[in-house]
Amino acid sequence: MDSSDPAPSGEPDDRPTVPEQRTGQDAYLRVSDLRVRFDTEDGVVRAVDGVSFAVERGRTLGIVGESGSGKSVTSLAILGLHDPRRTTITGEISVGGRQVVGLGDEEVRRLRGRDMAMIFQDPLSALHPYYTVGRQIAEAYRVHHPKAGRREARKRAVDMLDRVGIPQPARRFDQYPHEFSGGMRQRAMIAMSLVNDPALLIADEPTTALDVTVQAQILDLLADLQAEFHSAIILITHDLGVVGQAADEVLVMYGGRAVEQGSVEQVLRSPQHPYTWGLLSSVPSLHGDADADLLPIRGNPPSLINLPPGCAFHPRCRYADRPGDRSRTEVPELRPAGSAGADGHLVACHLTAEERAALYAEDVASVGVAR
Amino acid sequence: MARFLIKRLFSATLTLFAVSVLTFLMFFALPRDPVTGMCPKNCNPERLERVRDDLGLNDPLVSQYAGYMKGIVTGRDLGSAQGGRCDAPCLGWSYVSNEAVSDTIARVLPVTLSIVIPAAILWLLLGVGLGMVSALRRGTWLDRAAIGFSLTGASLQLYFVGAVLLLVFVYNLRLLPVPSYTSLFDNPAKWASGLVLAWVALAFLFSAIYARLSRAQMLETLSEDFVRTARAKGLAKPTVYGRHALRAAITPVVTIAGLDVGGALGGTVITETTFGIQGLGRTAVDAVRSGDLPTIMATVLIAAVFVVLANVLVDLLYAAIDPRVRLR
Numbered sequence: 001m002d003s004s005d006p007a008p009s010g011e012p013d014d015r016p017t018v019p020e021q022r023t024g025q026d027a028y029l030r031v032s033d034l035r036v037r038f039d040t041e042d043g044v045v046r047a048v049d050g051v052s053f054a055v056e057r058g059r060t061l062g063i064v065g066e067s068g069s070g071k072s073v074t075s076l077a078i079l080g081l082h083d084p085r086r087t088t089i090t091g092e093i094s095v096g097g098r099q100v101v102g103l104g105d106e107e108v109r110r111l112r113g114r115d116m117a118m119i120f121q122d123p124l125s126a127l128h129p130y131y132t133v134g135r136q137i138a139e140a141y142r143v144h145h146p147k148a149g150r151r152e153a154r155k156r157a158v159d160m161l162d163r164v165g166i167p168q169p170a171r172r173f174d175q176y177p178h179e180f181s182g183g184m185r186q187r188a189m190i191a192m193s194l195v196n197d198p199a200l201l202i203a204d205e206p207t208t209a210l211d212v213t214v215q216a217q218i219l220d221l222l223a224d225l226q227a228e229f230h231s232a233i234i235l236i237t238h239d240l241g242v243v244g245q246a247a248d249e250v251l252v253m254y255g256g257r258a259v260e261q262g263s264v265e266q267v268l269r270s271p272q273h274p275y276t277w278g279l280l281s282s283v284p285s286l287h288g289d290a291d292a293d294l295l296p297i298r299g300n301p302p303s304l305i306n307l308p309p310g311c312a313f314h315p316r317c318r319y320a321d322r323p324g325d326r327s328r329t330e331v332p333e334l335r336p337a338g339s340a341g342a343d344g345h346l347v348a349c350h351l352t353a354e355e356r357a358a359l360y361a362e363d364v365a366s367v368g369v370a371r
Numbered sequence: 372m373a374r375f376l377i378k379r380l381f382s383a384t385l386t387l388f389a390v391s392v393l394t395f396l397m398f399f400a401l402p403r404d405p406v407t408g409m410c411p412k413n414c415n416p417e418r419l420e421r422v423r424d425d426l427g428l429n430d431p432l433v434s435q436y437a438g439y440m441k442g443i444v445t446g447r448d449l450g451s452a453q454g455g456r457c458d459a460p461c462l463g464w465s466y467v468s469n470e471a472v473s474d475t476i477a478r479v480l481p482v483t484l485s486i487v488i489p490a491a492i493l494w495l496l497l498g499v500g501l502g503m504v505s506a507l508r509r510g511t512w513l514d515r516a517a518i519g520f521s522l523t524g525a526s527l528q529l530y531f532v533g534a535v536l537l538l539v540f541v542y543n544l545r546l547l548p549v550p551s552y553t554s555l556f557d558n559p560a561k562w563a564s565g566l567v568l569a570w571v572a573l574a575f576l577f578s579a580i581y582a583r584l585s586r587a588q589m590l591e592t593l594s595e596d597f598v599r600t601a602r603a604k605g606l607a608k609p610t611v612y613g614r615h616a617l618r619a620a621i622t623p624v625v626t627i628a629g630l631d632v633g634g635a636l637g638g639t640v641i642t643e644t645t646f647g648i649q650g651l652g653r654t655a656v657d658a659v660r661s662g663d664l665p666t667i668m669a670t671v672l673i674a675a676v677f678v679v680l681a682n683v684l685v686d687l688l689y690a691a692i693d694p695r696v697r698l699r
Binding site for chain 2: 079081085109110111112113114117118120122125126127128129130139140143144176178192193
């Protein structure tokens with residue numbers, strides 16, 4: 001394996017240069033031109049291929065995409081949880097002003113759980129089955145507060161359990177994860193991630209494993225806690241409904257690249273990328289026509305080892321022929337979407353703004369887009 | 372926890388009862404008349420009949436079984452031909468060795484314990500240690516060396532390894548005495564030097580299996596979500612591996628270890644034969660050869676007790692390790 005070469009100097013030069021996000025100035029988390037590659041036996045996987053975004057404290061960025069779009073890999077790269085022997089990361093990740101890419105293991109470890117924390121998809125498998133919930137929370141506190149005694153850590157953990165809405169927290173402290181219900185487990189997971197007041201919280205599909213009724217409660221809880229702790233949140237999901245409910249900004253990823261980026265208003269009300277249209281029209285709408293057909297995106301997500309040339313979405317795009325051969329030969333740059341200019345809404349598509357407006361009005365809006 | 376323990380002990384008792392009945396029936400199902408085995412020469416019909424009477428073989432089966440069990444619990448009188456009063460736990464009288472079976476067992480059981488227990492400690496430490504190291508250093512030369520070691524161990528037979536060890540350390544280098552058993556309480560140094568080769572041979576073969584098992588378990592556990600959570604909390608590597616991964620990875624190892632140790636305590640025939648040490652295993656084999664039925668029964672029963680006890684112990688350890696088991 002030729003994995004040890006850290007600088008991908010021989011990269012082809014056809015990659016888009018990425019414009020600066022408008023929130024870039026005082027953001028707590030800044031990611032620019034992030035590239036994550038895994039060396040596998042089948043070849044190099046470009047899991048993330050030049051993604052930039054920024055999140056301020058108190059704001060929520062939703063990262064949307066299918067499985068394999070690179071959204072989870074992005075979050076693991078921020079936390080430094082990848083396998084260093086097989087992974088090459090380039091670009092910049094700045095957390096609270098500290099550059100994380102290239103930082104030593106021990107320094108990143110000290111940031112993890114204290115300045116940046118993570119909530120995982122399935123709390124049953126993410127919590128250790130052999131230790132009590134309280135002990136796991138207290139452990140997360142004590143590792144970053146070495147002077148704290150057992151009693152202080154316990155008190156802190158009980159307070160957190162109480163704060164996330166778990167009844168009888170002192171009794172629940174001594175119970176095991178299997179004695180909690182799914183929603184309570186995710187609350188406990190949230191309590192554990194927030195026990196050190198992290199400024200950045202990454203929630204990877206936090207509601208996917210939960211009942212729909214519980215989903216809303218968990219999202220509300222996250223919003224409450226965000227207002228209280230003023231944290232920056234990255235919400236990774238494939239569910240545009242969740243994004244609409246909880247996010248301020250949206251990043252749509254496809255094949256490891258950003259295809260559309262903007263505020264929730266912009267992306268959900270006037271989506272620009274055919275892939276985003278596909279995502280929206282495959283979600284049933286509560287307000288639209290109940291008989292309207294759902295329009296699934298045809299085909300399957302691309303292989304990250306062997307991305308389609310040009311626009312990675314072109315084999316699945318209904319409008320791929322309109323810009324001629326460019327779809328197949330040229331990677332579209334991420335550019336301002338509107339003809340009006342820089343309002344922060346970015347899209348990577350060869351269609352012109354006028355073409356997109358027309359296509360969206362004709363073909364897509366009619367099929368009952370969510371919201 | 373107490374209820375859990377009581378339940379397990381109850382089912383263990385039932386198992387032992389079943390084993391004792393089966394062993395007892397085996398006594399009569401064997402194609403060989405127990406009595407001819409006990410007087411190999413000059414047996415006239417009257418003598419055979421007398422032996423049969425002495426042994427109680429003319430009594431109904433149920434009362435024979437009851438007598439045998441009573442002997443184990445309270446002791447019983449076997450009659451003058453069989454050494455008279457036989458104290459609990461009375462396992463009967465052997466016509467072949469002309470002594471109470473319990474005396475034979477008392478002599479050979481410590482030998483087997485002395486072989487198996489230190490060997491088990493050695494193979495568990497070595498096997499689990501190697502497995503963990505190679506899992507955490509996957510793909511390095513250390514991992515490959517450990518895999519090579521366990522492949523070698525798994526491919527070799529004990530009598531071969533034993534013979535090589537004997538040849539090198541006893542006959543060529545003369546570093547060790549010819550293997551023999553001395554009581555640990557009489558002379559610990561002699562005890563250890565007489566048995567160390569048996570420990571090493573057993574540990575080498577068993578640790579190979581444990582290294583592979585614990586390596587596979589550890590690798591599987593390292594990819595579990597809760598290990599990622601532990602790292603995401605910012606725990607240091609020793610804590611992640613030791614406290615979070617190892618505890619989950621070790622559970623299947625505990626199960627296999629319990630069964631292996633329990634089985635080995637029932638007799639390590641090949642080890643004892645290779646090193647010329649008379650333990651429970653060789654005693655059982657000798658008894659089968661000479662048709663010494665009371666001794667066969669006793670050794671089978673003792674082996675069963677060890678296996679059942681090991682199972683109870685495994686269940687208890689399991690419950691101690693995994694809180695989800697305690698509910699059942």
